[in-house]
Amino acid sequence: MNSIESRLKDLGIVLPDAPKPVASYVPAVKTGNLLVVSGQLAFEDGVLASTGSVPASTSVEAAITAARRCAINGLAVARSSLGGDLGRIRRVVRLGVFVQCEAGFDAQPLVANGASDLMVEVFGEIGRHARAAVGVSALPLDAPVEIDFTFEVD
Amino acid sequence: MNSIESRLKDLGIVLPDAPKPVASYVPAVKTGNLLVVSGQLAFEDGVLASTGSVPASTSVEAAITAARRCAINGLAVARSSLGGDLGRIRRVVRLGVFVQCEAGFDAQPLVANGASDLMVEVFGEIGRHARAAVGVSALPLDAPVEIDFTFEVD
Amino acid sequence: MNSIESRLKDLGIVLPDAPKPVASYVPAVKTGNLLVVSGQLAFEDGVLASTGSVPASTSVEAAITAARRCAINGLAVARSSLGGDLGRIRRVVRLGVFVQCEAGFDAQPLVANGASDLMVEVFGEIGRHARAAVGVSALPLDAPVEIDFTFEVD
Numbered sequence A, B, C: 001m002n003s004i005e006s007r008l009k010d011l012g013i014v015l016p017d018a019p020k021p022v023a024s025y026v027p028a029v030k031t032g033n034l035l036v037v038s039g040q041l042a043f044e045d046g047v048l049a050s051t052g053s054v055p056a057s058t059s060v061e062a063a064i065t066a067a068r069r070c071a072i073n074g075l076a077v078a079r080s081s082l083g084g085d086l087g088r089i090r091r092v093v094r095l096g097v098f099v100q101c102e103a104g105f106d107a108q109p110l111v112a113n114g115a116s117d118l119m120v121e122v123f124g125e126i127g128r129h130a131r132a133a134v135g136v137s138a139l140p141l142d143a144p145v146e147i148d149f150t151f152e153v154d
Helices: A003-010 A060-081 A108-127 B003-010 B060-081 B108-129 C003-010 C060-079 C109-127
Strands: A028-030 A034-040 A089-100 A132-138 A144-154 B028-031 B032-038 B089-100 B128-136 B143-154 C028-031 C034-040 C087-102 C131-136 C145-153
Touching: A003 A108, A003 B028, A028 A060, A028 B089, A034 A060, A034 A089, A060 A144, A089 A108, A089 B128, A089 C028, A089 C109, A108 A132, A108 A144, A132 B128, A132 C087, A132 C131, A132 C145, A144 B128, B003 B108, B003 C109, B028 B060, B028 B108, B028 C060, B028 C087, B028 C131, B032 B060, B032 C145, B060 B089, B060 B108, B060 B143, B089 C131, B108 B128, B108 B143, B128 C131, B143 C131, C003 C109, C034 C060, C060 C087, C060 C109, C060 C145, C087 C109, C109 C131
Parallel strands: A034 B128, A089 A132, A132 C034, B032 C131, B089 B128, C087 C131
Antiparallel strands: A028 A034, A034 A144, A089 A144, B028 B032, B032 B143, B089 B143, C028 C034, C034 C145, C087 C145
16 A cells, blocks of 8 residues: 555545546546646535535535645546556645635635645645635535646656 | 548538637636646527526427536537647546526536537547536526637647 | 846835745646646735725736736746756746726726736747636625636746
8 A cells, every 4th residue: 555545545535436528528637747637526426515605505614625625636537647656656736726705705726725735634745736726606416516636747 | 631620521520710819818828738628608600599597488309408518519619729620639638617597407417418429429439538517607698508628728 | 146036126026925835736737848826816915905896896907917917926836846946847838817997897808908018028039828808796805806827837
C-alpha cells in the first residue's frame, strides 16, 4: 500500500469506484503530464446528500461537506485514470469550484475549503493548489457544488 | 483531403471562417502541445439563432443546437490556428460549458451533449473529453451557451 | 530593470505585494511551462473599490476598472511566483473572467477588456490571450469581477 492509500486509510476516506464513462465525455483525460478531471458532483452511493442553492436550500455546512465529497470523487476518478496509483500525482494544480447559490451569498471560498482542505489532508504540501471559486445560478441535477480538477502526474 | 475534413464532409458540417482576432484577446493560443480556444458563442453567419436563458427564452432543444454550433465554431478556430489542418489534433482534452439558464434548471449536461456528441462524431475515440457544465445567470450578447475548448495538438 | 518592469513603470502601474498563501490553496502553481494563477479579486490596499453586481450596484465603468485591477493583482502573483522576474513570461495564455451581474446584462466582454487590455499594454504581442467571459450570480466577498490566469513561462 503506497503512502497516499495509507493516508486515505488513516483519514477514514474510502474512495468509491470511479464513475463509468458516459456518452461522449469521459471522467478524465491525460495530456502530457496533466490529468484533467471532469466536473464532479457530490454523489455518494449514487445520490446527492443535498440539493438546491446555498444557503436557502443547502446550508453552508452541508455545502462544505458536498465540496469535500466532490474532492473524494475527483480522487476516485484520478486513481482510476492512473492505473490505481494515486502516488503518480506530483501536484494538485488547480480546482475550479462552482457553488450554486443565491445572489448576495459571498462565502464561496468557505464552501470551496471543503475540497481544498481534503487535498492537503491527503497529499500534504503537494496538495496545495491554485483555485477559482465562483457562485452560479444553477448546476446539473440541482447539485449545490461542482468541482473540476487538474493534476500534474508522472 | 485528410480524414477529419472528409469526416466533416460526410457529416454535412461546413466550418465557417474563423473569427478575426478582436481587440486584446485572440481566438486561440497554442502553448506546448495544448491549443487553448476562447469561449465560443453559437454564431452562424454572424448571428445567434437563439438568445435568452434556458428554458424560458431558449428551449432545451434550441440550446442543444446552440451548443453544437459552439463546437463547430471552436473547430473553425482550431483549424485556423493549426494552419488549416485539424489532423494535428491528437485529443480533445476538455470542454467548459456555460449554459445561461433560470434557477432550478438542472439539465446542463443534456445541453452540453450538443457539443460533446459533435466532437465524437468528428474525431471518434480521440474526441472523448473531460467536461464541466454549469448554469450561469448571464452570457455575452445574451447567448444561451458559451463553450471553451482545450485540444492536445502536435 | 528588465523591459517588463520598465513597461510597468512607464504605464504608472505599481504591482502590490503578492498575497500570502492562505489556508489550503495558494496564489499560483507552476506545472511544466504553465503558471496557473488562482482567481483574483480587485483588492487594492486590502479593500475592494466596488462591490455588488453589474450594472445595478457596480457600474460598467467601475467593473472595467475592477477587471484591470484583477489583472494587476494577477501579475503581482505571477511575479512573486517567478522569483520576481516577469520577463520569464513567454505568453499570456488564457484569462477566465467571471462578472457578477444581473440577468439580462450581456456586456461581459466589455468588462473583461479591462483586464485584457492591461495584458497587452504590459506585454505587447505576447500579451494577447484566449479568454472566456461569463456572467455569474454571486462572487466571493461580493466582488464584481473575478479573473484567473494561465501563463506560459520558462
